Amino acid sequence: MLNLGGPRSLDEVEPFLRNLFLDREIIQLPVQERLGAFIAKRRAPKLRKLYEAIGGGSPLYDWTARQGQGMAERLDVLCPETAPHRFYLAFRYTDPTSEQALRRMAADGVRRAVAFAQYPQYSCTTTGSSLNELWRTARRLALAESFEWSVIDRWSAHPAFVRAMAAKVREGLARFDEAVRDDVVLLFSAHSLPRRVIDRGDPYLQEVAATVHDVMCSIGGDHEYALSFQADVGPVAWQGPSTESVIRALGAQGRRHVLIVGIIFTTDHLDTLSEIDMEFAEVAREAGVTDFRRAPAPNDDPVFLDALAEVVADHLHGERGCSRQFSLRCAGCTNAQCREILNPARPHRQPPLHRTEPVPGVGRQPALPGSR
Numbered sequence: 001m002l003n004l005g006g007p008r009s010l011d012e013v014e015p016f017l018r019n020l021f022l023d024r025e026i027i028q029l030p031v032q033e034r035l036g037a038f039i040a041k042r043r044a045p046k047l048r049k050l051y052e053a054i055g056g057g058s059p060l061y062d063w064t065a066r067q068g069q070g071m072a073e074r075l076d077v078l079c080p081e082t083a084p085h086r087f088y089l090a091f092r093y094t095d096p097t098s099e100q101a102l103r104r105m106a107a108d109g110v111r112r113a114v115a116f117a118q119y120p121q122y123s124c125t126t127t128g129s130s131l132n133e134l135w136r137t138a139r140r141l142a143l144a145e146s147f148e149w150s151v152i153d154r155w156s157a158h159p160a161f162v163r164a165m166a167a168k169v170r171e172g173l174a175r176f177d178e179a180v181r182d183d184v185v186l187l188f189s190a191h192s193l194p195r196r197v198i199d200r201g202d203p204y205l206q207e208v209a210a211t212v213h214d215v216m217c218s219i220g221g222d223h224e225y226a227l228s229f230q231a232d233v234g235p236v237a238w239q240g241p242s243t244e245s246v247i248r249a250l251g252a253q254g255r256r257h258v259l260i261v262g263i264i265f266t267t268d269h270l271d272t273l274s275e276i277d278m279e280f281a282e283v284a285r286e287a288g289v290t291d292f293r294r295a296p297a298p299n300d301d302p303v304f305l306d307a308l309a310e311v312v313a314d315h316l317h318g319e320r321g322c323s324r325q326f327s328l329r330c331a332g333c334t335n336a337q338c339r340e341i342l343n344p345a346r347p348h349r350q351p352p353l354h355r356t357e358p359v360p361g362v363g364r365q366p367a368l369p370g371s372r
Contacts, residue, residue: 001068002130003118005091006058006269012094013051014044019093023129054273063267064089064118066300067308074309079316086110092130098137106146112345113147114312120156121190121211121264122323123204124330125197127153128338135342148345150321152311156211160307165211165263166218167303172259172295173223180257180291185224185250187243188212188263191271192229195237200332203325205239211263227263230275243276244283251287258284261295266304268297321346329353 007016021029021036029035051057068087075085086108090101105113115134117127131151138144155161169186176184190208198205212227228243243260250258260280262272276294284292298304321344329339329351341348 001064001087001116001118002090002127002134003060003064003092004126004130005094006060007051007094008057008061010048010051010056012057013048014040016093017044017047023092050270050274053278054270058269059273060267060269061089061091061094063269063299067267067305070300070302070305071308071312074305075312078309078313082112082316090130090134092133098134099141102134102138102141102143106143110147113149114152114315115149116152116312117154118266119264120154120161120266121204121207122154122325123193123197124202124333124335124338125193125204128335131340132335132337135337135340138342145343147343149342150315150345151326151341152315153323153326154207155311156207157214158307158311158314160310162211162214162218164298164301164304164307165261166215168295168298168301169215169219169259169261172261172293175293176257176259176291182222184257184259184291185226185255186216187246187250187258187260188215188225188227189230189243189260189276190227190262190264191231192238192240192242195239198239201330203330208264215261215263230280231271243280247280247283247289247292248287251284251289254288256289257291258289259293259295262297266298268299272297319346321348327351 005016007013017040018037021040022032029039068089072085072087076083079085088101088105089096090098092098096104115131117130119126119130122128131153135144138146173181173184193202193204209227212225216223216225226246228241228246229239230243247258260276262276265272272294281292298307321341327339327349333353336353338353340350
């Protein structure tokens with residue numbers, strides 16, 4: 001189960017940031033070792049305060065572990081032919097790392113493995129970079145041939161995921177007084193990406209928009225809705241509109257009832273507990289949105305655990321080692337490792353990299369994802 005990770009204590013905040021800013025696959029800086037460490041040290045005090053306000057650390061590890069346990073138990077029933085199933089967490093910037101996960105898998109005698117990205121929508125900055133790190137680590141540990149791999153690289157269009165997210169939207173709507181429920185505006189919020197990443201062909205934007213469409217079709221009804229993007233920091237052009245600007249615009253339009261839905265967030269973490277519940281709630285009050293609520297994150301909801309198990313079961317029963325879309329590189333791709341599956345359990349041909357230079361006008365620096 002691949003994810004970015006998050007500091008579980010205040011002492012882990014600066015190491016988390018340092019690991020993030022030293023990763024050239026995510027952000028490229030001059031004199032990376034020195035400048036990355038400097039930026040991490042400078043930003044750590046502010047981030048520590050945010051984590052302190054939500055309980056002293058990120059709950060992402062605990063929620064993901066519960067999700068993995070529930071998923072594995074359900075898979076033993078859905079797929080008895082491949083039981084028993086075990087889950088391993090592999091985070092990019094905090095423990096447990098890819099190295100720790102791979103060592104545990106080897107010690108447990110695992111032979112068949114599925115790299116399950118915990119980002120429902122694909123982006124080179126999240127799923128892509130997590131997979132690349134997994135393969136690099138396996139080679140470094142001389143475990144390249146130890147496991148037969150397949151990949152769940154995207155799953156936001158899976159009917160079970162759509163049902164689970166639609167159920168959370170309905171749960172959020174139920175918290176409004178019935179007299180105003182039909183007037184609630186649904187604001188779907190996703191983590192933003194720098195525009196240069198979208199412009200080079202990253203599929204994230206279109207997949208997020210497709211998820212919103214599918215969820216709206218699932219819940220039925222006639223609610224007005226919008227899509228916005230959060231966590232846009234730094235002096236670069238980000239995908240908009242920003243969630244904050246949309247909230248202010250809704251207030252100016254006289255909209256008083258807003259349900260915000262973290263459409264890409266499968267667990268509570270800093271983006272939901274701090275940015276949405278605290279920062280955006282304050283923005284809403286200032287803008288005159290008097291009834292501002294958030295749809296709950298899936299976390300360990302049994303419906304969502306069912307969805308995780310169904311996604312994996314369908315993958316195990318299928319004929320492909322990845323999604324059909326996985327083999328299509330972004331138009332501006334310059335990463336020779338991209339779209340690789342190490343020691344594939346099913347036939348997979350890594351697409352050739354035809355370009356040696358980026359598409360004109362498209363920057364080569366990848367996105368800096370938010371802390372999850």
